Each structure stands twice: as structure tokens, then as C-alpha cells.
Amino acid sequence: MEVVLSDVLVVTGGTPLTGEVRVRGAKNLVSKAMVAAVLGHTPSRMFDVPRIRDVEIVRGLLELHGVRVTDGELDGELIFDPSNVERAGIDEINVHAGSSRIPILLCGPLLHRLGHAFIPDLGGCHIGPRPIDFHLEALRQFGAIVDKTPEGLHLSAPNGLHGIKFTLDYPSVGATEQILLTAVLAEGVTELANAAVEPEIxxxxxxxxxxxxxxxxxxxxxxEIEGVSRLTGFTHRPIPDRIEAASWASAALATKGDIFVRGARQADMMTYLNVFRSIGGSYEVDDDPVGGGIRFWHPGGDLRPVVIETDVHPGFMTDWQQPLVVALTQANGLSVVHETVYENRFGYTHALNQMGATIQVYAECLGGADCRFGRRGFRHSAVIAGPAKLHAHDLVIPDLRAGFSHLIAALAAEGTSRVHGVDLINRGYEDFEAKLAGLGARTERPVTQAA
Incomplete structure (x- = not known):
């Protein structure tokens, strides 16, 4: 009997990706809006929700806490009824331990609704520690009592939650979300300084x-958040996923292809579009309110090297850099990428070097001003020499965004690669295999003879 090997994708590269893909609601907004639904006392409705693993995880967590989540009549429509929010068992919650970092954001909503919360060990991609110290310190200042135990964090708020003044050392997206989700029902006014202001925020x-x-x-x-005594449900269509849109754009550039990304929005991608054009890529914006998007293509000729520094919005997004680095391996000259958001984000370049790329990583701050990782030993700058002739290789996906970059490299390389751990890509890319097939990619799940 033949059995399909799970979590492995065989990729035969060398074919330009051409055609159309569609992006739906942003992963980094949808999961947070799902948490926000817990704060309401009436049902909420969200459209354009992508079918990704992160959504499944958050849905499971909400259902464990008594939120009734149902599919709407439209594709991508979810309805959340939080009228029966209740305490979930520790063993049930621990089933999700290590699978997502979303549980920490449930603290504020659960404290408001129930007076207590339990948070298991947190997961997510291993690209840096992303400590939750900001989260816990803010919650304590709001009035929460945090008890650390071997199984996780137990939080309570015997005297309720009250507004605070809080300054972030770094404009952390997660900590900003935490404070927003907690402050909206806290008594009094909360003022958050040095906040993240990403489009998803x-x-x-x-x-x-x-x-x-x-x-x-x-x-x-x-x-500034003025606490109110009661919130109702919402009806919302989230912004499109600018990370996925840029990933497909980089794939078009790396494979000398032509991809129309339906749903991509120019306003959210201005910084990326400037870099894409500086490299030598071409794009065209279609502003049709129903079926619009952005077409990305390689116009032929040499790609040009660039110097990039990742940063918080409105800077160049850290999640854009991994897929784009694959395209930069094809540029004629030396490119520099200075990563200032996560200190451990260049581990994926080792696999690219095994495929024929020439990428050196350095502890120094290259290509820009000194950042918070400078002189601390973190290899957070990369120099990419090109053009490189990429060849097939066995690859193991380390995290979500690096995984998509490995997939792009396999598609751009000569020969057939085996990419292991591809199911991790389902965390943030909806139906990516079907989309690849629609773009003309040659991929298949391998089969083996069962014993």
C-alpha cells in the first residue's frame, strides 16, 4: 500500500511562477481580533478569515473558554458568541501549550470576564526570545496578581483592573496588543507611550x-485608552495580509516570474514596494475595490543589490526580509540586510549557502545606525553576494517565514529538492500548495510503500 509522507514536499525548481493568488485577512490581525471578541457581550462577526493553522489554534482556545465559534454563510466568515465565557481546565489548555503565543493575549479579556486566567507555556517561531516581561509587568500595574507555577501562569484580579501610564522600552507589537485588550475595560484612563503603530495594530x-x-x-x-464599562460585538473585514503578499512578490522576483496578488493593498506595503523597485522588480497597482491587487514581476535583465534595515512600522518589516533575501541572491553585487527587530533571524541562511548562495552573517551593525543588538554578539547583519546559481538540496524548515524563503529557494533552484516540515507554513499561508500549483510550480507530496 502506498502512503503519502506527511510534512514533506518535493519541489522541482527552475520554472518561473506565473499567474494569480489571493490573500485574505492578515494573520497578525485576525487572531488578535478573535481574542477581542471575548471582551464583547454580544456576538461578533469577521469576514475574509484565512484557513490557517493559527486561526484553528485560537478557535480551539476560545471554544475551550466557552466561546461558541461557528462558520458563517460566506467563505471565510466566522461568528463568535462569547455569552457563556467560562474557565477552562488546565489540562485542556495545556493541549495548546507551545503551539502559539496567542494565549498571553487572553489575560486581559479573561480577567475582565472571569476575574482569573491561566496561561500555558507559549510557542511560536524560534527567532529570538520575545520575552513576555512587558506583558506581565503591564498586567501587574493594571492590578493583576501573577503566580508562576510549573504548568504556567495563574492570574487573578481581586480588586479589578485600573488604568495605568506605561512606557515600552521598545515598541513591541505583542505588548501593545496586550495593553489595548486590557485597557479598554479597565477603570480610568491608560496612556501607552512608545507604542507599536503597525497597520495590524x-x-x-x-x-x-x-x-x-x-x-x-x-x-x-x-x-490613550479611556476605559468603558461594557463592550459589544463587532462586524469587521480585516486588512489584507501584507506579509503573505510580499512573500509572493519575492517569489515572483526570485523565479523570474509574474504574479498578480489579488487583495494586496499599496498603502500597507509602501516601504516594501520601494525596495522591490530599487532591486529592479516591476509592479502595477490595481485599485479596483472588489478584485484589485498588485501585480509583481521580474522585467528581465540584472537585479540590483540594495541595503536594507528592518525596523518597526513604518520601517521595512522584519517578516519581509527572509523571502526577499532569496531574491537578493540573484542580484548583481553585494546586498546588506541589517536586522534590528529580532536578534536570531538569520539562521535560515545556512541552508541557502548549502544551495549555492554566498551569505555571510556578522555581529556588527552593517548598513545603518547602531541598533540594540550591536556589540552584544548577535549575528544580526547579513551580506549577500550575487548572482548565485542555486541548486537543489534537502531542506528542513526552521520557522514560518524562513520556511517560505526555503520554499522559494527550492522553486528558484535547478533540480529537485525535498523540503521537510512544510506543514509549519500552514500556520500563516492559506492553501499554499494549491496556490503554488496554480502558479505552475512543480511540487508533490512523496509516497512510500507501507510495511
Whole structure:
């Protein structure tokens, strides 16, 4: 009997990717809006929800806490009824331990609804520690009591939660989300300084505002939240996933292809589009409100090297760099990428070097100003020499975004590669195998003879 080997994809490269893909709601917004639904006392509805693993995980967590989650009539529509929120058992919650970092964001909503919360060990991609210290310190200042135990964190709020003044050392997206989700029902006014202002954060604020929250975003990264006594549900269509859109754009460039990314939005990708054009890629924006998007293609000729520094919004997004580095291996000259968001994000380049790329990583801050990782021994700058002739190799996917970069490299390389751990890509890329097939990629799941 033949059995399909799970979590392995055989990729035969050398074929330009051409055609169309569609991106839906942003992974980094949808999961947070699902958590926000817990704060409401009436049902919420969200459209354009992608079928990805992270959504499944959060759905499971919400259902464990008594939220009724149902599919709507439309494809990608979810309905959340939080009227029966209840405490979930530790053993049940621990089933999800290590699979996502979303549980930490449930702290504020559960404290407001139940007066207590339990958070298991957190997961996510291993690209740096991403400590939750900011989260816990903020929750303590709001009035939460945090008890650390071997199985996780137990939180309670015997005197309720109250507004605070809090300054982030770094504009952390996760910590900003935590404070927003906690402050909207806290008594009094919360002022958050040095906040993250990514498009997904602004969209989360839109969700909370629809629910009845009062939130002011000032021009100096200060967010002011006036607590209210009650929130209702929301109806929302999230912004499109700018990370997935840029990933397909990089795939078009690396494979000398031509991809129309339906749903991609120019306003969210301006920094990426500038770099894409500087490299030598071409793009065209279609502003049709129904079926619009952005077409990305390789116009022929040599690609040009660039110097990039990742940063918080409106800088060049850290999740854009891994797929783009594969395209930079084909540029004629030396490119420099200075990573300032996560200290451990260049581990994936070892596999690219095995495929024929020439990428050196350094502990120094190259290509820009000194950052918080400078002189601390972290290899957070990369120099890419090109053009390189990539050849097939066995690859093991280390994390979500690096995994997509490995997949792009296999598609751009000569020969047939075996990519292991591809199911991890399902965390953030909906139906990626079907999309690849529609673009003309030659991929298949291998089969073996069962014993």
C-alpha cells in the first residue's frame, strides 16, 4: 500500500511562477481580533478569515473558554458568541501549550470576564526570545496578581483592573496588543507611550472602537485608552495580509516570474514596494475595490543589490526580509540586510549557502545606525553576494517565514529538492500548495510503500 509522507514536499525548481493568488485577512490581525471578541457581550462577526493553522489554534482556545465559534454563510466568515465565557481546565489548555503565543493575549479579556486566567507555556517561531516581561509587568500595574507555577501562569484580579501610564522600552507589537485588550475595560484612563503603530495594530484599534472602546492614537507613538464599562460585538473585514503578499512578490522576483496578488493593498506595503523597485522588480497597482491587487514581476535583465534595515512600522518589516533575501541572491553585487527587530533571524541562511548562495552573517551593525543588538554578539547583519546559481538540496524548515524563503529557494533552484516540515507554513499561508500549483510550480507530496 502506498502512503503519502506527511510534512514533506518535493519541489522541482527552475520554472518561473506565473499567474494569480489571493490573500485574505492578515494573520497578525485576525487572531488578535478573535481574542477581542471575548471582551464583547454580544456576538461578533469577521469576514475574509484565512484557513490557517493559527486561526484553528485560537478557535480551539476560545471554544475551550466557552466561546461558541461557528462558520458563517460566506467563505471565510466566522461568528463568535462569547455569552457563556467560562474557565477552562488546565489540562485542556495545556493541549495548546507551545503551539502559539496567542494565549498571553487572553489575560486581559479573561480577567475582565472571569476575574482569573491561566496561561500555558507559549510557542511560536524560534527567532529570538520575545520575552513576555512587558506583558506581565503591564498586567501587574493594571492590578493583576501573577503566580508562576510549573504548568504556567495563574492570574487573578481581586480588586479589578485600573488604568495605568506605561512606557515600552521598545515598541513591541505583542505588548501593545496586550495593553489595548486590557485597557479598554479597565477603570480610568491608560496612556501607552512608545507604542507599536503597525497597520495590524491600527486595525485592532478599529475593531475595539467598533465594540465601543474610546482610543486615541497620537502622533508621537502615544495611545490613550479611556476605559468603558461594557463592550459589544463587532462586524469587521480585516486588512489584507501584507506579509503573505510580499512573500509572493519575492517569489515572483526570485523565479523570474509574474504574479498578480489579488487583495494586496499599496498603502500597507509602501516601504516594501520601494525596495522591490530599487532591486529592479516591476509592479502595477490595481485599485479596483472588489478584485484589485498588485501585480509583481521580474522585467528581465540584472537585479540590483540594495541595503536594507528592518525596523518597526513604518520601517521595512522584519517578516519581509527572509523571502526577499532569496531574491537578493540573484542580484548583481553585494546586498546588506541589517536586522534590528529580532536578534536570531538569520539562521535560515545556512541552508541557502548549502544551495549555492554566498551569505555571510556578522555581529556588527552593517548598513545603518547602531541598533540594540550591536556589540552584544548577535549575528544580526547579513551580506549577500550575487548572482548565485542555486541548486537543489534537502531542506528542513526552521520557522514560518524562513520556511517560505526555503520554499522559494527550492522553486528558484535547478533540480529537485525535498523540503521537510512544510506543514509549519500552514500556520500563516492559506492553501499554499494549491496556490503554488496554480502558479505552475512543480511540487508533490512523496509516497512510500507501507510495511
Amino acid at each position: 491600527v486595525d485592532l484599534i478599529c475593531v475595539l472602537q467598533k465594540m465601543g472602546a474610546i482610543i486615541k492614537v497620537h502622533t508621537n507613538r502615544v495611545i
